[in-house]
Amino acid sequence: MAHERETDHATGVETTGHEWDGIKELDNPLPRWWLWIWYVTIAFSIAYWVAMPAWPGLHSYTKGMLGQSDRANVGKELTALELQRGQGAAALRTASLEQIEKDPKLQAYAQQVGQSVFGDNCATCHGIGGTGGKGYANLRDDVWLWGGKLEDIQYTITHGIRSGDENARMSQMPAYGRDELLKPEQIDDLTEYVVKLSNRPADAGAVARAAPIFETQCSACHGLEGKGNQELGAPNLTDADWLYGSDRASIRGQIYAGNGGVMPTWGGRLSPETIKALTVYIHANAGGQ
Amino acid sequence: MPTLIDNRPPEPETRTAVSAAARARGKGDAKGGLYKPREQIYPKLVHGKWRNVKWALLIITLGIYYITPWIRWHRPDGFPQQAALVDFTGRRFYFFDIQLWPQEVYIFTGLLVMSALALFLVTALFGRLWCGYACPQTVWTDLYIVVERLFEGDRNARMRLDAAPLSFDKVWRKTGKHLTWLAIAFGTGGAWIFYFHDAPTLLRTFWTGDAPVTAYVSCGLLTCTTYIFAGWMREQVCTYMCPWPRIQGAMLDHHSLQVTYLGYRGEPRGPHKKGQSWEGRGDCVDCRQCVVVCPMGIDIRDGAQLECINCGLCVDACDDIMTKMGRPTGLIAYDSEAAVSHRGSGCKPRYKPVRSRTIYYALALGIVGGLTLWSLIARPDADLHVIRDRNPVFVRMHDGAVRDGYTLKIGNRTFVEQRFDVAFEGVPGARLSHPGAQGEHVSIVVPADQVVPLRVFVTTPPNAELDASVPARFIIRSGDVQAEAKTVFLSGAANPQ
Numbered sequence: 163m164a165h166e167r168e169t170d171h172a173t174g175v176e177t178t179g180h181e182w183d184g185i186k187e188l189d190n191p192l193p194r195w196w197l198w199i200w201y202v203t204i205a206f207s208i209a210y211w212v213a214m215p216a217w218p219g220l221h222s223y224t225k226g227m228l229g230q231s232d233r234a235n236v237g238k239e240l241t242a243l244e245l246q247r248g249q250g251a252a253a254l255r256t257a258s259l260e261q262i263e264k265d266p267k268l269q270a271y272a273q274q275v276g277q278s279v280f281g282d283n284c285a286t287c288h289g290i291g292g293t294g295g296k297g298y299a300n301l302r303d304d305v306w307l308w309g310g311k312l313e314d315i316q317y318t319i320t321h322g323i324r325s326g327d328e329n330a331r332m333s334q335m336p337a338y339g340r341d342e343l344l345k346p347e348q349i350d351d352l353t354e355y356v357v358k359l360s361n362r363p364a365d366a367g368a369v370a371r372a373a374p375i376f377e378t379q380c381s382a383c384h385g386l387e388g389k390g391n392q393e394l395g396a397p398n399l400t401d402a403d404w405l406y407g408s409d410r411a412s413i414r415g416q417i418y419a420g421n422g423g424v425m426p427t428w429g430g431r432l433s434p435e436t437i438k439a440l441t442v443y444i445h446a447n448a449g450g451q
Numbered sequence: 452m453p454t455l456i457d458n459r460p461p462e463p464e465t466r467t468a469v470s471a472a473a474r475a476r477g478k479g480d481a482k483g484g485l486y487k488p489r490e491q492i493y494p495k496l497v498h499g500k501w502r503n504v505k506w507a508l509l510i511i512t513l514g515i516y517y518i519t520p521w522i523r524w525h526r527p528d529g530f531p532q533q534a535a536l537v538d539f540t541g542r543r544f545y546f547f548d549i550q551l552w553p554q555e556v557y558i559f560t561g562l563l564v565m566s567a568l569a570l571f572l573v574t575a576l577f578g579r580l581w582c583g584y585a586c587p588q589t590v591w592t593d594l595y596i597v598v599e600r601l602f603e604g605d606r607n608a609r610m611r612l613d614a615a616p617l618s619f620d621k622v623w624r625k626t627g628k629h630l631t632w633l634a635i636a637f638g639t640g641g642a643w644i645f646y647f648h649d650a651p652t653l654l655r656t657f658w659t660g661d662a663p664v665t666a667y668v669s670c671g672l673l674t675c676t677t678y679i680f681a682g683w684m685r686e687q688v689c690t691y692m693c694p695w696p697r698i699q700g701a702m703l704d705h706h707s708l709q710v711t712y713l714g715y716r717g718e719p720r721g722p723h724k725k726g727q728s729w730e731g732r733g734d735c736v737d738c739r740q741c742v743v744v745c746p747m748g749i750d751i752r753d754g755a756q757l758e759c760i761n762c763g764l765c766v767d768a769c770d771d772i773m774t775k776m777g778r779p780t781g782l783i784a785y786d787s788e789a790a791v792s793h794r795g796s797g798c799k800p801r802y803k804p805v806r807s808r809t810i811y812y813a814l815a816l817g818i819v820g821g822l823t824l825w826s827l828i829a830r831p832d833a834d835l836h837v838i839r840d841r842n843p844v845f846v847r848m849h850d851g852a853v854r855d856g857y858t859l860k861i862g863n864r865t866f867v868e869q870r871f872d873v874a875f876e877g878v879p880g881a882r883l884s885h886p887g888a889q890g891e892h893v894s895i896v897v898p899a900d901q902v903v904p905l906r907v908f909v910t911t912p913p914n915a916e917l918d919a920s921v922p923a924r925f926i927i928r929s930g931d932v933q934a935e936a937k938t939v940f941l942s943g944a945a946n947p948q
Contacts, residue, residue: 191487193691195684263886270904291842302846303854401849446886446906447856449848 250275254435259312262442269442276443279436283428292447296407297423304449305403307395314392316441322427323395330427333394338379339418348375353414359388359399360408395422491613492686492748494596495606495740499767508584509593517638520645527866530900537647543900549827550864550900561823565816572812574702576804577785578709582696583762588688591639591681592746595632602628606743632682633674640673686747690758700757705789706803710761712741712752712783715795720752723776734778741765741783751783761785833871833934834862834902835927845943851914853942859905861927863897869929870896873907877923878940880912909940917942 167179170188180187210216214226225231250271254262262268281290287298294300299307308318308331321329338344344352348371355372358364377386383396390398397405405423406416428437524534524547531538536545544551551558573580582589602624603609615621644666645653656662657670680688689696703709717735735752742750744765747758751765763785770780790800840856847853863869873893875883883893885907897903911917921940927933 191485193687194486194488195687196691197486269886273906289842291840293843293846300846302843303848305849398849402847402851403849449846449854449908449910 251433251435254438259316259438259441259445262438263312263446269446272439272442273446275436275439276441279432279440280443283432284440287425292444297405297421299405299423300403301444301448303403305398305401306392307390307397307405309392310445310448312441312445315444316437318425319432319437319440320427320429322429323425324422325424325427327427327429331395333383333396333422335383335396335416335420335422336379337418337420340420344375344379344417348372349414349417352376352380352417353410356388356399356413356417357410360402361400489687490748492746493606493609493743494746494764495743495768496600497740497744497764497768497771499764499770501763502767505584505593505762505764509590512585512587512590513594517642520642520650527899530866531649533649535646536649539647552862552864555830558823558827561819561826564819565823568812568816568819570699571702572809572816574699575704575707575808575812577761578703578707579696579699579759579761582689582699582760586695586760588680588685588693589746589760589762591635591677592685594635595681595685596746598631598635599628602631629682632678636674636677636681637670639677640670643673644669686758689747689760696757696760704806704808706787706806708785708787709755710751710759710763710766710783711786711788711791712754713781713786713791713794714752714754715791717752717782729778734773734776734782736772736776738772740768740772744768755788830864831934832864832932833869833927833929834860834864835925835934835936836860836862837925837936837938839938839941845941847943848910848913852910852912853915853917854908854910855940857907857909857925857938859907859925859927859936860902861895861897861905862902863899863929863932865932866899868896868898869932870894871927871929871932873905874926874928875907875909875923876926877921878909878911878915878917880915881940882910882912884908884910911940911942915942917944919944 167176167189169176170186173188175188175190177186178189211224212226213228214230215223216226217224253268254272254275257265257268262272280288280292284292288294288301289298292301304310306314308314308323318331321327321331323331324334336343338352339346339349351368351372352375354364354368355376358369376388380388383394384390384399385396388399390396397403402408404412406412406421432440519535520533522534523532524545526532526545531545533545534547536543538545542553570581599609603612612621612624641657644657644662647669648662648666653662653666657666684692712735716733718733720733720735720737723729723732723736741752742748742765744767745751746762746764747760749756749758751759766783766785769783773780773782787802790802793800836859838858838860840858843856845853845855859873861871861873863871871894873883873895875881885893885905893905893907895903895905909923917940919942921942922937923940924935924937926935
């Protein structure tokens with residue numbers, strides 16, 4: 163690597179004494195303006211320390227004369243964003259739900275707002291895609307326990323379900339097994355009956371035995387044909403959609419315990435405009451009603 | 452491995468083996484410090500064929516640069532009437548009948564790759580022609596030297612003026628020169644901003660103070676760089692700042708044409724008196740004309756050097772002298788290393804423009820050029836991109852139907868509003884719908900030259916028998932403007948609930 167410094171014949175310039183694969187490095191002098199530019203950068207950095215935040219201390223840092231602060235800048239931008247959102251919110255406030263959904267621009271805005279609010283507040287139970295899970299309603303299909311029209315959805319979000327809000331949607335399925343309202347074998351028969359309701363093969367004897375029980379106990383809410391009732395949040399038992407599972411064990415468990423989910427009330431937590439946006443977002447992405 | 456041709460006569464071994472040329476250039480004293488003050492270069496005016504080519508190119512390139520933004524071009528109302536415009540706020544690029552969107556940046560990529568390959572090809576064939584003739588640094592420096600000559604005279608007069616003590620004459624000449632330079636620089640920076648904004652409008656708002664801040668900043672910045680680079684720094688930019696000379700050096704080989712001093716014909720050099728015999732001596736009369744006209748301040752007779760920009764001014768200067776001397780021209784000429792060594796050893800010179808390197812560059816250039824042109828021509832008037840919902844992938848309805856959600860990005864490239872009808876193919880009996888509108892028929896109005904997103908749902912008939920994944924496509928149509936995009940319909944068949 164290191165050799166003697168020597169003078170290169172072709173150029174008359176000294177070499178640095180470094181050599182790689184027979185190639186020697188020349189030691190050409192730098193142009194002087196380059197050196198001056200370097201001095202300028204040093205001067206600039208010193209001026210920068212004075213003008214801008216630069217040196218960290220143990221508990222603070224040098225603030226600089228210009229008062230530049232990224233934190234303050236972000237704060238300013240957030241304030242500006244709030245203002246901007248205020249305009250959108252004003253548009254949402256004055257328009258009706260139908261108007262919002264019909265107007266492409268407003269709908270796009272509401273969808274954006276709705277999507278982000280949904281992710282922050284609703285996705286915990288309903289899933290980020292809104293498809294729910296066992297015990298949590300699927301908001302994407304066209305099956306609605308409490309109604310899927312715009313106003314229904316808005317009401318549900320505002321007041322919640324069994325949330326303790328005085329206007330909350332409220333209903334309670336009896337726990338037929340746990341409270342010993344029905345005998346275990348009757349519950350078994352009823353299970354078969356419910357399976358039959360959704361067009362699946364079931365034990366004919368059990369179905370026949372359970373028919374009167376269904377009529378007396380269940381039809382008040384679920385209807386004689388088991389079609390459900392959205393006034394009471396009673397699910398339709400004849401379709402392929404099951405909140406607590408479609409197999410016999412799940413159906414039997416539901417008759418035994420009479421589970422009913424709780425949805426919080428959002429009226430106090432989210433602004434009316436936000437709830438409107440959320441309503442439109444959910445409605446637009448569901449199998450509409 | 453090309454080597455430097457050393458055209459100098461062998462020297463007696465001196466204390467340090469430093470060539471006479473190196474000493475002449477003042478680099479030879481080993482006591483040279485770490486930093487080198489700049490030696491002022493005073494290029495002399497030269498007349499000749501390459502100088503004329505340079506004048507012509509200077510007029511053409513600067514003409515294109517200054518005039519282009521002012522060319523008007525008819526487009527429908529609401530669109531810029533400027534032929535060449537980079538519209539950052541509208542995120543569009545206009546060039547006569549071509550209009551590009553930001554997502555077509557690949558066409559610019561193609562252009563840049565083509566430029567690079569064209570540079571490689573030209574350099575491999577003819578050496579650093581870009582540097583000598585077309586580079587903005589060269590062109591504007593040339594223009595600035597014209598101004599300098601106007602105020603201070605040619606080389607000798609300028610040297611005398613710089614050496615002279617301060618006087619009224621000196622001050623007004625210098626002041627006039629710098630003011631003119633600044634005016635040209637300002638015109639250059641000013642012309643630049645017209646490419647990004649409607650030129651006549653900007654010309655008005657610029658002076659009323661209503662132009663965007665970026666316009667003033669860009670204009671100021673380019674005024675400074677033009678004035679400093681072309682007025683003050685000149686050859687320093689090429690030698691110390693610019694990476695291109697280094698890149699181009701790697702493109703050269705034995706067969707590239709470079710400005711070459713034919714040492715075998717010129718040496719031994721020496722002064723020549725009229726009537727003296729030319730026997731036993733070289734044609735070079737050591738008049739140093741090639742040195743004084745050189746904008747880089749080098750002596751071409753030392754052989755190829757990294758400073759040389761291949762501009763051919765020394766060729767003109769030498770040809771002029773040779774004609775006066777009654778000797779054949781071409782003592783300094785565009786020539787290749789291979790041809791020179793052939794001739795030097797008495798063989799016929801061979802030029803090889805077609806060789807593996809140039810074939811490869813030309814092929815690559817042709818392929819990239821063809822692809823870029825094809826992608827420019829083959830662009831449809833409408834754009835369709837389909838983004839399939841990934842959560843949920845599909846939704847099963849109460850009646851057993853399956854629904855998939857898609858977001859369509861529908862772009863209208865025409866200058867008129869289009870109402871696109873959306874169709875879906877691939878799933879028999881599937882129904883299209885979109886939020887906020889019920890019904891079988893989905894259509895959307897897309898304003899001229901815009902992209903609009905559209906949420907659509909595709910719902911199968913109840914209990915349709917479908918594969919888990921069905922190939923499908925969306926088609927948008929508005930009159931004869933149409934586009935289609937492939938997608939899939941996921942039915943969830945593989946994982947029934």
